[in-house]
Amino acid sequence: MISILLAAAVSTIASLFGTRALITFFSNRGQGQPILGKEDLGPDHHMAKQGTPTMGGIAIVGAALLGWLVAHVRPDFPFATQSMIMWVGVLFMSAMGFLDDFIKVLKRHNRGIFWKQKNYITMLASFGMAWWLVVGTGISETISVTRAEEFGVEIPTxxxxxxxxxxxxxTTNAVNVTDGLDGLAAGSALMGFGAYVIISYLVFRNGSLYPSVVNPLDLGVFAAAFAGGCLGFLWWNAAPARIFMGDVGALGIGAALAFLALTTNTSLLILLFCAINVMEAGSVAIQMGVFKLSGRTRRLFRMSPIHHHFELVGWPETTVIIRFWLIAAIATGVGVGVFIADFSSLSL
Structure with missing residues (x-):
């Protein structure tokens, strides 16, 4: 438990001060987020945010890595192979996001020349990371809700x-789509990482009940480090945002959440822990489907992702954010409740 708390504390402090340093760095250089206007079918009502510093996700991922590393300074807490593979995946996704963010700022347009290629590269990387987890660790090859032993379906490698x-x-793309309002993505991700801290710690303390989960304590430290990174960043990203996380943060956070779902054998619970992200990405898919099926004449929502729809309906931005946070909190609570209910049944 000390390692988990240490990772959370270090990453929170590092993210809090690191984000502030990034705001100063990018502001002094006049480098900020370009916003799509009405001519590009973008959220015209957000044009006032044009030029806000971006790439704040550097602080989130960097602080999380620092917190995770510092937690391993404690004796008898070695680095787990599984977590190191996860970090390679997170850093790769973040690097892809950073490159796309850099091109956007350089070209001063929110659709950089790299965005289509990035999609294919991250897809191939996702399959590569999944393969590496299989050959490099003892991860359970099941589709599961709370535990592989009973509530899971074992499938070929x-x-x-x-x-x-x-x-x-x-998940990486869903978090990226969610990152459109001040604090929305960071706040909802914070709840998801908090859920995985609870799950990992319960599994660690009761390892005999979950033999298929590899190195649960390190997974808890990993989740706590990212929770702290999101918390420190949210201080500056809450409305009105002083900085945006950018793709570098969104892709890294999404990858981290996905890895935690897979390594804790709760891959189906991620639908609850990332409920807002599922809703946001789903709204884009539905919007595109309706638009194409109607011969490009009709749309279901006024604008997608769905947070923009509610803004155009008349909800103030802060109202959308807080209500979406509440939905995320309820869904996350249900997900943790499902896990604890299963845990309780095993403990009897």
């Missing part, structure tokens, strides 16, 4: 790699 790859790729 190649199918699990496809399944896990889709989970990683879809």
């Amino acid at each position: 190649f199918l699990w790699i496809l399944w896990a790859g889709v989970i990683i790729w879809a």
Whole structure:
């Protein structure tokens, strides 16, 4: 437990001061987020945010890495192979996001020339990371809700790699889509990481009940480090945002959440822990489907992702954010409740 608390504390402090340093760094250089206007089918009502510093996700991922490393300074707490593979995946996704953010700022347009290629590269990387988890660790190759032993379906290795790859790729993109309002993505991710801290710690303290979970304490430290990173960043990202996380943060956070779902054997619970992200990405898919099926004449929502729809309906931005946070909190609570209910049944 001390390692988990240490990781959370260090990453929170590092993110809090690191984000402030990034705000100063980018502001002094006049480098900020370009916003799509009405001519590009973008949220015209957000044009006032044009030029706000971006790439704040550097502080989130960097602080999380620092917190995770510092927690391992304690004796008898070695670095787990599984967590190191996860970090390679997170840092790769963040690097892709950073490159896209850099191009956007350089070209002063929110649709950089790299965005289509990035999608294919991150998809291939997701399958690669899933394969590496299989060959490099003892991860359970199941599709499961709370535990692989009973509430899971064991599948062939190649199918699990496809399944896990889709989970990683879809979650990174879903968090990226969610990052459109001040604090929305960071706040909802904070709840998801908090849930995985609870799950990992329960599994660690009761390892005999969850033999298929590898190195649960390190997973808890990993989740706590990211929770702290999001918390420190949220101080500056809450409305009105002084800085945006950018793709560098969104892709890294999404990958981290997906890895935690897979390594704790709760891959189906991620639908609850990332409920807002599922809703946001789903609204984009539905909007595109309706638009194409109608011969490009009709749309279901006024604008997608769905947070923009509610803004155009008349909800103030802060109202949308807080209500979406409440939905995320309820969904996360239900997910943790499902896990604890199963844990209680095992403990009897």
